[in-house]
Amino acid sequence: MALIVQKYGGTSMGSPERIKNVARKVAKFRAEGHDVVVVVSAMSGETNRLIALAKEVAATPEPRELDVVISTGEQVTIGLLCMALQDIGVKAKSYTGSQVRILTDSSFTKARILEIDEERMRRDLQQGSVVVVAGFQGVDADGNITTLGRGGSDTTGVALAAALNADECQIYTDVDGVYTTDPRIVPEARKLDTITFEEMLEMASLGSKVLQIRSVEFAGKYKVKLRVLSSFQDGGEGTLITVEEDSNMEQPVISGIAFNRDEAKLTVLGVPDKPGIAYQILGPIAEANIDVDMIIQNVGHDGTTDFSFTVGRGDLDKAVKILDGVKAHFGARELKSDKTMAKVSVVGVGMRSHPGVASKMFRTLAEEGINIQMISTSEIKISVAIEEKYLELAVRVLHKAFGLDGGEA
Numbered sequence: 144m145a146l147i148v149q150k151y152g153g154t155s156m157g158s159p160e161r162i163k164n165v166a167r168k169v170a171k172f173r174a175e176g177h178d179v180v181v182v183v184s185a186m187s188g189e190t191n192r193l194i195a196l197a198k199e200v201a202a203t204p205e206p207r208e209l210d211v212v213i214s215t216g217e218q219v220t221i222g223l224l225c226m227a228l229q230d231i232g233v234k235a236k237s238y239t240g241s242q243v244r245i246l247t248d249s250s251f252t253k254a255r256i257l258e259i260d261e262e263r264m265r266r267d268l269q270q271g272s273v274v275v276v277a278g279f280q281g282v283d284a285d286g287n288i289t290t291l292g293r294g295g296s297d298t299t300g301v302a303l304a305a306a307l308n309a310d311e312c313q314i315y316t317d318v319d320g321v322y323t324t325d326p327r328i329v330p331e332a333r334k335l336d337t338i339t340f341e342e343m344l345e346m347a348s349l350g351s352k353v354l355q356i357r358s359v360e361f362a363g364k365y366k367v368k369l370r371v372l373s374s375f376q377d378g379g380e381g382t383l384i385t386v387e388e389d390s391n392m393e394q395p396v397i398s399g400i401a402f403n404r405d406e407a408k409l410t411v412l413g414v415p416d417k418p419g420i421a422y423q424i425l426g427p428i429a430e431a432n433i434d435v436d437m438i439i440q441n442v443g444h445d446g447t448t449d450f451s452f453t454v455g456r457g458d459l460d461k462a463v464k465i466l467d468g469v470k471a472h473f474g475a476r477e478l479k480s481d482k483t484m485a486k487v488s489v490v491g492v493g494m495r496s497h498p499g500v501a502s503k504m505f506r507t508l509a510e511e512g513i514n515i516q517m518i519s520t521s522e523i524k525i526s527v528a529i530e531e532k533y534l535e536l537a538v539r540v541l542h543k544a545f546g547l548d549g550g551e552a
Contacts, residue, residue, distance in 0.1 A: 145310035146268070147172060150182040150278065150300030154317040155374035156220045157187035165374065166227035168315075169273055173233055178268045180307065182278040182300040183224055185216025190279075190293075206251035210280075210290045214240070217277035217296070224275050234272040238263065240288075245281035245299065247289045250432065254281060254289035255357075256298065259306040276303060294355030301358040305365035312367050313381075314354060319373035320382035321346070321353050323547040324400040328535050331548040335398065337383045340369075342398050342490055345524045349401035349488040359384070396500060397491035397545040400538050404531055406436070406484040407459040408516070410451040411466065413476025416443030423473040424450055427465050433458045436486070437517045437528055447476070451517065453528060456482060484516070485534040488526040489541060501525050507544040513537055 149172075151165050165181075172179050185193075193213045197204040204212075221237035228235035243263060247254035264274045278296025281289050291298050297314060304312035319334060321343065326332040338346075340363035347356040353371060362369040362384065372381035414420050421440065428435060436453040454462050459480060466478050494500050504525055508515060513536065517528035529537060542548060 144176040144178070146178045146307060148180045148182065148300055148304040148307065148309045148312045150296055150312070150314050151184065151374060152296065152316045153184040153187035153189070155315055156183050156185070156224070159223070162220070162223050163227050166224060166231060166233070169228060170231055170233045173273055180264060180268070180274045180276065180303055180309070181224065182276050182296055182303060183217060183220045184278050184296040185220055189216040207287060210251045210288050214277070214280040214288050214290055217279055221275045221277045228273055235275055236267050236272045237275045239277045240280035240299070241282035243276055245302070247281035247283055247291070249283040249285070249287065249289065252290055253292040254283070256281060256291070256302050259302060261306045264307065291357070297355040297358035298361060301361040301367050301369065304367045305361060310368065312362065312369050314369065314371050315374040316353065316371065317374065318353060319376055319379050320371050323398065324538055324542050328538050329542045332542065333547065335382050336380070337385050338398060339385055339492055341523055342492055343384050345488070345490045345521065346399055346401045349403060349486065349490065349524065349526060396493040396497045397489050397547065399490050400487065400542050400547065401490055402485065402487045402534055402538050404485050404534060405456045406453050406486050406528060407456045408451060408453050408481040408484050408528065409459070409462055409466065410449060410479045411470065411475045412449050412479065413447045414450055415474050416446055416448040420473060421450065424466070425452070427469055428462055431461060431465055433462055437519045437526070439517050453484060453486070453517065483531050484528050485531040486526055486528050487534060487537045487541065488524050489545060490524045492523050494523050503544060504541060507540050508537060511536055511540055
């Protein structure tokens with residue numbers, strides 16, 4: 144017997160029949176003697192519908208009230224899944240994030256989990272019930288409903304697994320594992336049997352939509368055994384996300400190609416080339432809780448320099464407004480923005496021991512006439528910013544150049 148936390152995404156919960164299918168999956172594990180905690184997302188498309196509804200009422204909804212609205216999607220699915228389980232003879236009990244008491248900070252629409260009270264869940268498990276918890280949400284110290292950001296149900300699942308010291312956290316989604324890249328762009332993409340937390344963290348941060356980045360951070364920090372599986376296929380092993388690479392096997396140089404269309408570039412032209420200018424530009428951006436990705440500062444000329452950085456497209460207008468308000472303070476000549484950017488990255492722990500990855504990546508893109516505008520690196524990844532119109536071509540040629548095409552890994 145084991146304690147298993149299972150998370151089912153919006154497509155898995157997308158209709159009454161699919162909810163019944165999830166109930167049957169859960170019942171099978173329960174029949175095998177396992178204790179099961181289930182975390183669910185809202186029905187597919189529901190969160191988008193609620194956000195659109197809120198924006199029909201107010202162009203810029205107040206974040207606290209927006210969380211009140213969008214948290215209701217998961218409240219519906221936990222109730223429906225418990226009904227489906229009970230209908231087939233399985234004891235089940237539902238909890239919202241606040242009922243469990245998933246304590247978060249007060250950063251509405253992108254809160255972070257601080258603490259989880261697992262007492263109620265353990266009591267119900269001991270009494271033979273399946274516990275069904277609303278993903279994506281929690282409660283702050285003042286009792287306000289909070290949400291964890293898009294994809295936050297993954298984080299809820301992993302956090303509950305950590306709090307309960309579960310034997311495994313299974314993330315059920317509409318794909319049967321983690322692939323070398325998006326199969327919709329590269330049909331030859333391979334499913335990986337295993338991937339390290341480091342690699343998965345990079346893939347998630349660079350645009351892979353299989354897992355939310357914070358869920359991977361949680362899993363790595365608390366050593367949660369994490370597996371990605373399909374909701375719609377039975378019997379597959381999915382992809383296991385491991386703490387360390389297998390030291391007994393030669394690692395491939397590159398494990399995957401990640402990409403993100405949601406990029407925008409800001410360039411502050413003609414700022415004084417002096418100490419502290421980067422802080423003067425990025426300080427107000429950070430205070431507005433806007434994540435900055437790539438950063439580049441040109442070589443100074445005539446006492447001035449140009450400073451460029453990328454943000455998520457959804458934060459661009461906010462960032463432009465902030466910089467328009469402060470650019471005169473640090474003497475900038477002009478502010479430019481570009482919404483037509485995308486990012487493509489090669490990821491792999493094998494890069495540590497294989498030189499020449501960057502040159503191969505740059506040569507491959509150059510041969511296709513794709514101009515690189517910005518570059519960032521870590522020990523196991525290289526990312527480049529390019530024009531969005533070249534993104535799919537870049538992913539395909541890089542996938543082939545690094546030998547990722549072929550059968551299942």
